[in-house]
Amino acid sequence: xxxxxxxxxxxxxxxxxxxxxxxxxxxxxxxxxxxxxxxxxxxxxxxxxxxxxxxxxxxxxxxxxxxxxxxxxxxxxxxxxxxxxxxxxxxxxxxxxxxxxxxxxxxxxxxxxxxxxxxxxxxxxxxxxxxxxxxxxxxxxxxxxxxxxxxxxxxxxxxxxxxxxxxxxxxxxxxxxxxxxxxxx
Numbered sequence: 001x002x003x004x005x006x007x008x009x010x011x012x013x014x015x016x017x018x019x020x021x022x023x024x025x026x027x028x029x030x031x032x033x034x035x036x037x038x039x040x041x042x043x044x045x046x047x048x049x050x051x052x053x054x055x056x057x058x059x060x061x062x063x064x065x066x067x068x069x070x071x072x073x074x075x076x077x078x079x080x081x082x083x084x085x086x087x088x089x090x091x092x093x094x095x096x097x098x099x100x101x102x103x104x105x106x107x108x109x110x111x112x113x114x115x116x117x118x119x120x121x122x123x124x125x126x127x128x129x130x131x132x133x134x135x136x137x138x139x140x141x142x143x144x145x146x147x148x149x150x151x152x153x154x155x156x157x158x159x160x161x162x163x164x165x166x167x168x169x170x171x172x173x174x175x176x177x178x179x180x181x182x183x184x185x
Contacts, residue, residue, distance in 0.1 A: 017055050017065055019045040024062050025101040033059065033110030060114045063105055067118040070095065070102070089176045093169030096157065100165075106158045120150035152179055 023044035027036050036059065042049045056062055073095065078088055096103045105111045123146045156179065160172055167175075 013055060016045075016047060016051050017062075019047060020052060020055065021062050021066050022101075024059065025104060028104050028108060029101075033105075033108040060111070063111045063114045064118055066102055066105070067115065071118075071122050085180070086173055086177055089173035090169055093160075093172040093176075096160075097165055097169055103157070103161055106154060107161050112154060112158070115154050116147070116150045119153050120146045123149050149180060 020041055023041050024036065027040055027044055031040075038049055038052050038059070041059070041062075042052055045052075056065070074088065074091065077091060106115060124142075153176070156172070156176060160167065
C-alpha cells in the first residue's frame with residue numbers, strides 16, 4: 001500500500017476493509033471467486049454495500065489490499081539490506097501457512113491475475129537493482145523478467161496449496177531459492 005493511501009486509512013476504515021477481506025476468504029471456502037457478489041460480501045461482513053464501495057472498487061481490490069498487507073508484514077520483519085533470500089522465502093512460506101485463509105486466494109483462477117500483478121509490482125520495487133546487476137540482464141526485457149518471476153512465485157504457491165501444504169516452509173523456501181537463483185542473482 002502506498003504511503004498516500006496509508007495516510008487515508010484510519011482505524012475505522014481499516015476495520016471495514018479487514019471485515020470485507022475476511023468475508024471474501026470465508027466465502028472462497030464455499031464458492032469460486034467469480035461467483036461471489038458484492039451483496040454476498042456485504043452480508044458475510046455484516047456491512048452495507050455502500051461501505052464496500054467506500055473502501056474498494058472491485059473484489060480484486062480486496063485481494064490487492066491483502067497482498068499489500070502481506071508485503072508490508074515482510075517489510076516490517078526484514079531488513080532487505082541484511083536478510084538473505086532464504087530468510088525472506090522462509091518467512092513468506094511460514095506466513096502463508098499460518099494464514100491459510102489468505103493463502104486460498106492462490107488457488108482460485110479468478111484471483112491469479114491480481115496476485116501476479118501485485119507480486120510483479122513488489123518485485124520491481126524491491127529487486128530492480130538485483131535484476132539490473134545480473135550479468136545476463138537485458139534492460140529492454142525487464143518487464144519479462146519481473147513477470148516471469150511473479151508468475152513462477154504464484155504458480156509455486158498455488159501448487160503448494162493445492163497439494164495440501166505437504167512440504168514445510170523450509171523445503172518450499174529452498175525450492176523457490178533454486179528456481180529464482182538463475183533469475184535473481
